Amino acid sequence: MSVSKLSLTPEVVALVAERFKALAEPARLTILNCLRSGELSVSELVDESGLGQANVSKHLQVLHNLGFVRRRKDGLFVYYVLADKSVFQLCDVMCGRLEAEMKARRKLLAV
Amino acid sequence: MSVSKLSLTPEVVALVAERFKALAEPARLTILNCLRSGELSVSELVDESGLGQANVSKHLQVLHNLGFVRRRKDGLFVYYVLADKSVFQLCDVMCGRLEAEMKARRKLLAV
DNA sequence: CAACCATATTACTAGTCAGCAATCTACGAG
DNA sequence: CTCGTAGATTGCTGACTAGTAATATGGTTG
Numbered sequence: 001m002s003v004s005k006l007s008l009t010p011e012v013v014a015l016v017a018e019r020f021k022a023l024a025e026p027a028r029l030t031i032l033n034c035l036r037s038g039e040l041s042v043s044e045l046v047d048e049s050g051l052g053q054a055n056v057s058k059h060l061q062v063l064h065n066l067g068f069v070r071r072r073k074d075g076l077f078v079y080y081v082l083a084d085k086s087v088f089q090l091c092d093v094m095c096g097r098l099e100a101e102m103k104a105r106r107k108l109l110a111v
Numbered sequence: 112m113s114v115s116k117l118s119l120t121p122e123v124v125a126l127v128a129e130r131f132k133a134l135a136e137p138a139r140l141t142i143l144n145c146l147r148s149g150e151l152s153v154s155e156l157v158d159e160s161g162l163g164q165a166n167v168s169k170h171l172q173v174l175h176n177l178g179f180v181r182r183r184k185d186g187l188f189v190y191y192v193l194a195d196k197s198v199f200q201l202c203d204v205m206c207g208r209l210e211a212e213m214k215a216r217r218k219l220l221a222v
Numbered sequence: 223c224a225a226c227c228a229t230a231t232t233a234c235t236a237g238t239c240a241g242c243a244a245t246c247t248a249c250g251a252g
Numbered sequence: 253c254t255c256g257t258a259g260a261t262t263g264c265t266g267a268c269t270a271g272t273a274a275t276a277t278g279g280t281t282g
Contacts, residue, residue: 043258153228252256
């Protein structure tokens with residue numbers, strides 16, 4: 001729908017690529033998906049994702065630096081939330097591509 | 112809008128991540144952007160993008176394997192086109208995130 | 223046929239990064 | 253203050269990959 005007003009200088013391209021890279025990691029996608037239902041602390045994310053603590057913490061820094069999640073500190077705990085729902089727009093489009101691809105592949109095999 | 116019907120098994124997550132990874136590269140985003148105006152041969156892409164020939168060829172294989180571009184052979188030349196416009200939906204959403212982020216940063220600096 | 227051209231592939235190097243273990247920091251409880 | 257816990261940070265290693273030069277493939281021309 002809305003075409004961005006940003007001109008695609010190499011710098012902007014690099015920034016966009018950097019953001020796609022954040023989503024190019026199964027571990028980070030898993031974390032974002034865990035957060036889909038709402039706010040979670042780091043240790044809850046460790047439990048739900050099955051990833052190691054240091055690993056989750058590092059991935060969260062990446063997601064936070066790029067604005068995908070927000071942070072809230074409460075005593076010993078740090079809670080993370082999705083910054084907005086555009087992450088799911090992105091994943092939905094990508095999943096749509098995947099489904100179309102698999103459907104096309106099935107059609108080929110059916111011949 | 113449309114929520115995918117795919118369940119997010121680790122396998123599906125890996126496939127989605129793999130597709131985001133294809134977009135996580137300035138060179139590939141540049142190539143896709145060159146193709147925005149229409150079909151181009153490899154050597155035209157080399158000229159427009161400023162990348163090396165082997166490099167462009169390799170990136171095109173990646174984009175082709177993941178269904179982002181289609182290929183058409185004509186004599187000595189091979190022409191590539193965007194498979195569909197969902198790439199731009201993805202980039203537009205990402206650029207929207209970027210703009211919002213920069214606007215927020217400007218607001219912070221203005222204080 | 224041989225020479226030539228566009229594209230693909232291969233082999234290599236340098237840089238990046240996920241995962242993990244160990245450590246550090248900050249906070250709360252007793 | 254001391255101990256324990258949650259989370260962040262650091263150092264390391266193994267795996268992956270972008271870029272490039274050299275070469276291979278496949279098609280066209282003379």
